[in-house]
Amino acid sequence: MAIPVNIKDLLHKCKIESTRIEFKTGCNPNKIYRTICVFANDFDNIGGGYITVGVQEEKNTGITQRPVTDVPIEEFDKIQRDMIGFNHKIEPLNDAINNNARLVLLAISRTPLIKRKLLLDNIDISKATLERILKQLSSEPLGLVEYQGSLKTGGYVLTEKGKSFVESMND
Structure with a gap:
């Protein structure tokens, strides 16, 4: 079962970080894959989760901070290569x-x-x-x-x- 989340709600302080919603300030594949592994342990059968990159959370509340940090377009290819590299390491x-x-x-x-x-x-x-x-x-x-x-x-x-x-x- 998918988690019904609207990205605008996420970014307009309507949602807070939870067991199935994770905010990442930058694109660190190692940290992202750790979160993916946590989401894979779906004991409540929720159906995964959302990782939002370029978003900081407020320390005390867990609500998103504005403005959202852009990931420079020049970094997309490198990020994608890094993520694909991690995918190739996943083999039981x-x-x-x-x-x-x-x-x-x-x-x-x-x-x-x-x-x-x-x-x-x-x-x-x-x-x-x-x-x-x-x-x-x-x-x-x-x-x-x-x-x-x-x-x-x-x-x-x-x-x-x-x-x-x-x-x-x-x-």
Whole structure:
């Protein structure tokens, strides 16, 4: 269900910030996406919310301040690129990780500082597939594993993010 809000009401001090209406002074994609994530937790089934950029709120009342700050038109392209960049980072971990990658994560969780050879001995995948999986799991945006130590004595370990993900796999 959509929230019936008139933009003129928002800007003429008729509405105040709430759980589904957020005012942002400038366009900071990081802050905007945090708000989008809050709106996604729609426990009351309201249907999202409104983020109004270029608007300040009065500290004590939460009502919009006038005049509204314009976002310079020259910044639109950069803002749009930044927002699209954030969109590309949104991929549920479960969708990004296939069964072979899950097996690699479980093996690393059971044997910290595990070597590639032991991973290949324990999991029925090719060397090329293992290399691809390790690259995927260790690079951004996943960052679930990392190599620690020297080439001779080191091995793969889970990052904190990786530990959390493996715990969630076991739940």
